[in-house]
Amino acid sequence: MKEIVVISGKGGTGKTSITASFAYLARSVAVIADCDVDAADLHLILKPTIKRKENFYSSFEAKIDPVACIGCGKCERVCRFDAISSENRIFTVNPLNCEGCGYCEKVCPVDAIKMTQKLDGEWYISESRYVTPLVHAKLGIGTENSGKLVALVKNVAKQLAQKSNKDIVLVDGSPGIGCPVISSLSGAHFVVFVTEPSVSGIHDLKRVYELAAKFNISAGLIINKSDLNHEKTNDLISFAEQNNILFLGQIPYNENFTQAMIKGLSIVEFSDDEISKTIRQMWTKIVNFVEN
Numbered sequence: 001m002k003e004i005v006v007i008s009g010k011g012g013t014g015k016t017s018i019t020a021s022f023a024y025l026a027r028s029v030a031v032i033a034d035c036d037v038d039a040a041d042l043h044l045i046l047k048p049t050i051k052r053k054e055n056f057y058s059s060f061e062a063k064i065d066p067v068a069c070i071g072c073g074k075c076e077r078v079c080r081f082d083a084i085s086s087e088n089r090i091f092t093v094n095p096l097n098c099e100g101c102g103y104c105e106k107v108c109p110v111d112a113i114k115m116t117q118k119l120d121g122e123w124y125i126s127e128s129r130y131v132t133p134l135v136h137a138k139l140g141i142g143t144e145n146s147g148k149l150v151a152l153v154k155n156v157a158k159q160l161a162q163k164s165n166k167d168i169v170l171v172d173g174s175p176g177i178g179c180p181v182i183s184s185l186s187g188a189h190f191v192v193f194v195t196e197p198s199v200s201g202i203h204d205l206k207r208v209y210e211l212a213a214k215f216n217i218s219a220g221l222i223i224n225k226s227d228l229n230h231e232k233t234n235d236l237i238s239f240a241e242q243n244n245i246l247f248l249g250q251i252p253y254n255e256n257f258t259q260a261m262i263k264g265l266s267i268v269e270f271s272d273d274e275i276s277k278t279i280r281q282m283w284t285k286i287v288n289f290v291e292n
């Protein structure tokens with residue numbers, strides 16, 4: 001079973017549109033994992049029916065029992081995150097500031113503080129409208145640990161793939177180079193970079209490339225909206241050549257991306273034009289590379 005991750009250094013490159021097309025093309029052989037847990041949107045195209053829903057707990061917050069508290073103020077003094085405040089010797093925790101370190105619990109002389117698990121989000125196993133399993137998640141607003149949630153989503157997707165004899169886990173990663181991207185790349189067999197020919201596109205591609213290189217993962221490059229700046233497109237192709245990145249192809253700017261999105265379809269379902277053929281060829285290249 002091979003794990004293929006699609007990422008983009010920056011947002012807005014068309015990553016999810018392209019991943020949705022790959023999901024359609026791989027529908028009989030893959031399990032899909034949406035690991036863009038901070039702002040998941042693959043479900044808008046795959047329109048999943050949720051089969052299993054679970055809470056995601058990964059962090060803790062302090063809770064003060066006002067009856068047990070004797071108002072000594074030790075907890076307020078040791079909290080480095082200013083999460084504890086008092087009014088008229090009533091001590092309370094601001095959950096948005098609490099980092100769950102547990103120091104206040106340790107110093108409380110009367111055990112009035114307890115660390116409680118925080119609900120940080122939800123994760124789901126669904127059936128996409130392609131009948132392909134989709135594992136996806138929603139991180140709570142203002143919560144942390146997106147990397148842990150990504151790891152969980154990927155593990156569930158891999159278990160599902162093994163159980164159902166699927167050859168591929170196709171991962172829609174998140175933008176940037178932070179924890180969720182690192183977690184997406186861990187254990188992957190192939191990473192697809194989707195970028196665009198702009199200054200920020202090139203800059204962010206270099207950052208994700210450096211990150212993927214640390215994991216020693218083979219990589220491929222897709223340049224979307226390639227006709228927006230031919231010079232920068234050539235720079236990106238040269239970068240791929242110099243760094244042993246498989247050039248998967250380029251897609252000129254095309255309104256079909258938007259129109260397909262409005263209709264809630266992947267591009268390969270929406271039309272059978274040149275763009276659609278190019279994306280099909282890209283997927284074939286990826287599969288051939290990964291299999292060999």
Ligand code: SF4
Binds near residue numbers: 079084097104
């Ligand atoms: S758990 Fe840590 S961050 Fe939260 S209130 Fe206690 S000392 Fe402050």
Ligand code: SF4
Binds near residue numbers: 110
């Ligand atoms: S350390 Fe314990 S007793 Fe003292 S103010 Fe905080 S909660 Fe109350």
